[in-house]
Amino acid sequence: MLSFIFRRILAMIPTLFLASIVAFVIIQLPPGDFATSYMANLAAMGDTVSQDTLENLREAYGLDQPVMIQYYKWITGIIFRGDYGLSFEHREPVSSLIWDRIWLTMWLSLVSVLLTWIIAFPIGIYSAVKQYSAGDYIFTLIGFIGVSVPAFLVALVLMYLQFKYLGQTTSGLFSDEYISAAWSWARVKDLLAHLWLPALILGLSGTAELIRILRANLLDELRRPYVITARAKGLPEWKAILKYPVRLALNPFVSTLGWILPGLISGSIILSQVMNLPTTGPLLLRSLQSQDMYLAGSMILVLSVATVLGTFVSDILLALLDPRIRYQ
């Protein structure tokens, strides 16, 4: 097991390195740099900036140096000092801007995964055990819709219905009195009260996919001779189904974590924009529009690293659950 974990960690290093390069390259792509977009902003407001000020700005932020050196400074700062650079726009260290939002994004994704599991588990088993029943067809149809409709559209429709019939809307993740309060139990409770709906919407497509996989796997298992043996020996039906077939069919629950996670993080960005959640989404969008490169790059990097780590954890869990995987 230890050697398996070690090998997985080794395999992760090039992925993380590539992710950091991709994040940095994306930020370098837009023509011009922060200084030019800063000038454009000021010009739009009727101000002018002298060429000297621009040059000073470039020098202060290291924008006049070669790309390789900018990358080296950026990445070593992150690894050795946890310093993600300065946000040009907010004139604050990036780390002070992003961590709150990153944590909320992680929480949203985590709660979403948990809800996905809790919902998919009973429905998947029901659909397999009662194959071709009316309930099975209904869940299959809902599943198809869940896969086809992106979370942000569901959110828009739900928000409209809520507005029309209840006369109010939920947006944000905290009640007014907790928005800038310090972390406390009351604040966590308030967060959870707001978090479940976006998490549910976000997990919709993953849930639908998971139900289909669980149903297919369980159907395969239920036809195996050992289930017939169990029934022939007079095991109660629930035990004949739950004891071995369900356990074997559960593998995808853990392994899908790896590919559900990138989708969840992606989906949360648009969903947050629509539902006005204080996660990374709105800040990332804003920073990309203003070419605030260290801020946007750091966020893309942290989101990618979080996804890679999540996949890593799901691999370890899977190896714990199914010993065959360790020896491949």
Place this chain on the structure above:
Amino acid sequence: MTSVDPQLAETLEPLSAPEVEAKVFVAPQWKLVWWKFRKHKMALICGVIIILIYLIALFADFLAPFDPSATNSNFLYAPPQALHLKDAQGNPGWYVYGLTSTVDPVALRREFVQDTTVDIPLKFFVKSWPYKFLGIKSDLHLFGPQDPTQSIYLLGADRLGRDLLSRMIMGTRISMSIGLVGVLLSLILGIFLGGISGYYGGALDQFIQRMIDFLRSIPSIPLWMGLAAAMPLSWSPETVYFAITIILSLIGWTSLARVVRGRFLSLREEDFVTAARLEGASNQRIIFYHMLPAFTSHIIASVTLAIPSMILSETSLSFLGLGLREPVVSWGVLLQDAQDIRSIATAPWLLIPALAVVVSVLALNFLGDGLRDAADPYAR
């Protein structure tokens, strides 16, 4: 194989058993696939829907009653007008009631009331705004108000008083074609890279597989957002369109490459490939002449399943304001107007383009599912 699939025999009901058997044995592959696909009723219906949607995309100019970019300051946010089959006097025909607007003195918002005394008659084949289709100039449209100077809004108007129905019809063209073009690009990349990965194996295979793993492990939306935000604002709409398809296929090719590689791996060991190799056929000939036809149906099914995710991705990007931009009209661009609860509350009809997205994506998913089941007609 001496017995015939009993389900297949059922679909060829009028023939006797030996006749069915004979018919199945001589049937070419595509016919077997078609017989199997035909049994999947839902996929069949969805196939028809998809054909209709693409026909709408093709004849969008003819079907759209109004110029999609014509603004009308008298009808900002005009609500949808219902269609009537009788006018106020009971004469048959089809009409919509006229709209009279009042300005709410408190909210300073224009409010519309349907004026049931005013009828605007509609008719088929009217002449209104000019367009060019396949190089032919025309101003003929399927339907519209008898008096072309009048405006009607069957699905309401947007913030500039443009007709949402016409804009949605025109948007079909971009939204549905971006899926096709994007998938075509992904397919070329996927077949090429997946093919060499599966056919040659070894270190090259390892490298390509790791690359796919990497691309799939990073969240796609932030990546797309970063790339899309990098597009200069000065680019023409056509350039932006192609840039978006390239950005989308950057990740799209990975899933197609996986399918192609898997097929290559399983076919590589088949006897007919060994036979071809012993005959001295070149790699190129083995791949394109012997192997590719053997899994074309699988590729078609995977491609059909890949189009909806392309459509959704374009919609998401345009919705965020990072994808296509006005004056180009796509469903995502239209949905941009419905971005927050305030605009939805004032003009809920702005959400209607979402319905078009959902219907086409759902239909493509069902169609792809049916094709995937039918792709291997020998499997039970």
